[in-house]
Amino acid sequence: MSGKVVLYYFDGRGKMESIRWLLAVAGVEFEEVFLTTRAQYEKLVNDGALLFHQVPLVEMDGMKLVQSKAIMNYIAGKYNLYGKDLKERVMIDMYAEAARDIMDMIMMLLFTQPENKKSELEKVQVKAKVRTLPAFEKALGASQFLVGNQLSCADVNFFEASLMLEEEFPTILSSFPNIQAFQKRMKAIPAINKFLQPGSQRKPPLDEVIIKTAKEVLSHLFK
């Protein structure tokens, strides 16, 4: 049925969460199929549904989309979250990629050996405080949104990243007042407000259950 959007992933954040955020902000309803067994994953592969044998997979507009950045850029382009011209788009990409880098680093923490976890956490905190957040603080001092005076996927990606950072480092935004004000403005957007409510399709932080499921389903990556 044309128009139906279906997400295939684990019942957890991982690399699908940023896509859930964008769809929610764009006001696009979506269904989810949660992978729980290796057999399910292998069936998807054998059916040819996963171009590179990887999830996330998003079925939309008659296509089976993979590669989380390809999917995010498509949603942004389709739902007017990608600026008005090429110059705005490259600025959006710059900020979005930096936000996605931070989220990737936080995600990798879950797969770190316990003895390395403390030093890896420290690296994330230093990178965020010294190299990433100051650039966003500066941009958000000059303007309500990161690029072009309108909401873009860079704002959505960064808002999500800022919440994830606070989950790991509760006081990390204390010296970034513009980012805090940005968060307040974003939370007031109806679609975002709704997504932050209990009962939405937003997923809680990754926990041991999800990690275990992911390692079983993608057992070929964890030998």
Add this chain to the structure above:
Amino acid sequence: MSGKVVLYYFDGRGKMESIRWLLAVAGVEFEEVFLTTREEYEKMVNDGALLFHQVPMVEMDGMKLVQSKAIMNYIAEKYNLYGKDLKERVMIDMYAEAARDIMDMMLPLPFVPPEKKQNQLENLQVKAKLRTLPAFEKALGASQFLVGNQLSCADVNFFEASLMLEEELPTILSSFPNIQAFQKRMKAIPAISKFLQPGSQRKPRPDGVYVKTVMDVLSHLFK
């Protein structure tokens, strides 16, 4: 001076090489400033030239662009290497991201100790042969180019990735005849043929000098 394109990076491939390839194929001349000391890097940071304190950085069209994927997408769009509509663009992004994933797996190899390198090469080989190359083999069986019957940044990224794979794993393409034929066709494109000649701005494989330079300049990442 408008129109001049300047690349700031190390004198080596790293995350800048894919950008060099795209500019070369687009027929865009560029100059390069090579980072060799920590002081040079710190000066760029203090001058505000590096938005997130990272290289690659590309000066073009009055902007200081960072984030390699943002830069590549900009060049692709500007020079007509990004398909004709949103649906072609997402297909291009899917294939380009998969090619970039493969190249990203090879980026750390010069920096890891020999005993780890063998294991990582094995992971790379399995992933490439089982999950990445078959998808490209299939697409290139149906068409001269990956998407939309015209050259795109997906073709350029994948061609580069295929050459890098052969450098690490010389026989890896032996069971992929469509990819081999694709390589022949790409090599015949004048801009690519020229870039493959000695004396072009294409960089050689990383060596000990390159590794040492990166570790000196980005010392904060190698503590």
